[in-house]
Amino acid sequence: MTTRPDSFDPDVALRLDNQLCFALYSTSLAMTKVYKPLLDGLGLTYPQYLVMLLLWEQDDVTVSALGERLYLDSGTLTPLLKRMQTSGLLTRTRSTQDERRVMISLTEAGRQLKAKAAQVPGCVVSATRCPVSELMSLTHQVQALRRQLAA
Known part of the structure; x- marks a missing residue:
């Protein structure tokens, strides 16, 4: 049985803390704050x-x-890709088979950056103070929601 949005009590339905969009948005902001120093x-x-x-x-x-x-x-x-090319992380080249397509490839510096980035996921997991299994479950739920919204 599907609950129609108009069947909710408007006073309850319109509370900020009852909005999934706000929970996702504010969590995204908090997650970005965790990533910023790591990515800097x-x-x-x-x-x-x-x-x-x-x-x-x-x-x-x-x-x-x-x-x-x-x-x-x-x-x-x-x-974004132009800035990354200027930084020496990747190259942008026209496809030899179809010149309308632009191919993106890592440079050696881009490949080497992977080793430095390897610590990022662990730091993020630590910042959440959640078990990895819980984070993976949440990730799958949000991905499913994204697919449903896109359908």
Whole structure:
């Protein structure tokens, strides 16, 4: 049985602390504060860190593939990638098979940064003071919610 939103008591439904969107938003802000000093030490912003995570998983991918995985459009992603190229972390080259596609590849410096970044997840887990199993369960629940909202 699905509960319709209009069946809620408006006084209860409109309380800030009852809003899932606010819980997700404020948690995201708190999580970003945890990541900031860790990523500052790597010379990365949070969006740049996400790009690096993807490239460490699979190097030599298209801009469009990165955008799909990160939920970013090319207008946001292109300047970000240009800054990362200027920093020497990656290269952007036109595909030899289709010049409309831009390929993103790690440089040696980008590959070496992975070793320094290896401490980030443990620091974040420690900051949450939650068991890893609980964090993984929460991650899966939020991913499922994202899929349902996108459908």
